[in-house]
Amino acid sequence: MPGEVLRAAGRVERIGEGPGGALMVVEAPVGRCASKGCDCVDHAQALEQVLAAVYAHCQDPSIELIGHRVVHGGALFDGPTVVDDTVIDRMESLLEMAPLHMPPALAVLRACRERMPHARQVVCFDTSFHRSMPPLAHRYAVPRRWYTDHGVRRYGFHGLSHQYVVHRAAEMLDRPSAQLKLISAHLGNGASITAFDRGRVLDTSMGFTPLEGLIMGTRCGPLDPAVLLHIQRRTGMNLAAMIHLLNTQSGLQAVSGLGRDLRAILAARAEGDPDATLAVEMYVHTLRKYIGAYHFALDGAQALIFTGGIGENSAAVRALVLEGWAHLGLELDGVANAAMTAGQAGFITRSTSPIKALVIPTDEERLIARQAHAATAGGQLRGRP
Incomplete structure (x- = not known):
């Protein structure tokens, strides 16, 4: 930094799955990739594997x-915030708001401070990008004291991804982001969609927690909260157990019966599996509803961005989402769409399409590096999000 020279990349997956059950993938030098099984009982041990590879x-x-x-x-x-003891204490107060994500994040943060006490550390939040949402979008229509006393509001997530691809889209469209009205769809195991209106977030699908919004790999998406009371009365299940099920055993996994991997579900759909077919139809239907709503809320979006593992690589899902929308000004180019996979960025609509659709691989790590560097170097990097 600030030249952004990528020295190495990698990831550790399947942490906590028993001896040899984790998978570590390393790309260093960049362009040469290797993977191996390893022992990672927790995230602190995974960090040791990462540092050894570096x-x-x-x-x-x-x-x-x-x-x-x-x-x-x-x-x-x-x-972005430079870490000290006070920052960690404040982060701990947010554990219940993201119980699947915050504990491992804090575990890695503590392990880094113990392992590398002289390194500066910066935390970058997925919710920060959405802080520009107006009250008409971030407020819930609930008793005021829930909002003023307990912080009940819509926060939004995947902000680092949405922020990165919005600014990449501005570069690709050759227009300042402050002049653009965009819809960004981050589609992976977790999924969210954001309406970006000329320099600020107008609305986003995730809410108080990452559970709200689109149907996801294991999250339910839209649900009447009265269902929880109904199930409690019928089964005796407590609220915490139900929220756990809605986060980890719902969504595509629940409808398809085939797990959370959309690739496997799409393959089963192609073979005529009715549950897989329904899962894909529900996934696409919910996504199309959000896109349509945000298009009109923006008084006409100028471009739609697909990102995330599914958004970047599944031409089939993109084609289903955009099917029949030529009358709205979205004219899909089937050849370009089919070719746009494996880390490529580009347009998947015809050159004559009034509204553009783009595929942009997200790069949250690069944006985190930029934000961390800027937070400790006394200023934002010019020309960058």
Whole structure:
């Protein structure tokens, strides 16, 4: 930094799945990729695997600055923040707002501070990008004291991804983001969609927690909250258990009966599996409803962005989502859509299409690096989000 030279990339998956059950993928030097099984009983042990790979593959692997993605900043954090003990205490107060994400994030943060006490650390929040949402979008129509005393409002998530692709779209469209009205669809195991209106977020699908909004791999999406009382009366299940099920055993997994991987569900759909077919139809239907609503809320979006693992790689899903929308000004180019996979960025609509659709691979890590560097270097990097 600030030249953004990528020295190495990688990830550790399946943490906590028993001896040898984790998978570590390393790309260093960039362009050469290797994977291996490893032991990672928790995220702190996974960090040790990551650091060993960095030291093995990078020359001069001194680590001076570490950027962390944190899902929930609540009302306490509105941008990248240099870590100290007070910051960690404030983050701990947000545990119940993102119980699946905050504990491992804090575990890695603590392990980094213990392992590398002299390195500066910056936390970057998924909720920060959505802080510009107006009250008409972020308020719930609930008793006022829920909002004023308990922070009940819509926060939005995937903000780092949405922020990155919005600014990449502005570059690709050759217009300042402050002049653009965009819809950004981050589609992965977790999924959300954001309406961006000339420099600010107008609305986003996720709410108080990441559970609200689109149907996802294991999250339910739209649900009448009275269902919880109904199930409690019928089964005796407590509220915490029901929320756990809605986060981890619902969504595509529940409808298809085939797990959360949309690739496997699409393959079963192609073979005529009725549950897989219904799961895909529900997924696409919910997504199309949000896109349509945001298009009109923006008084006409100028472009639609697909990102995330599904958005970047599934031409089939993109085609289903955009089917029959030529009358709205979205004219899909089938050839371009089919070719747009494996990390490519580009347009998937015809050159004559009034509204553009783009595929943009997200790069949250690059944006985190930019934000962490800016937070410790005394200023934003010019020309960057």
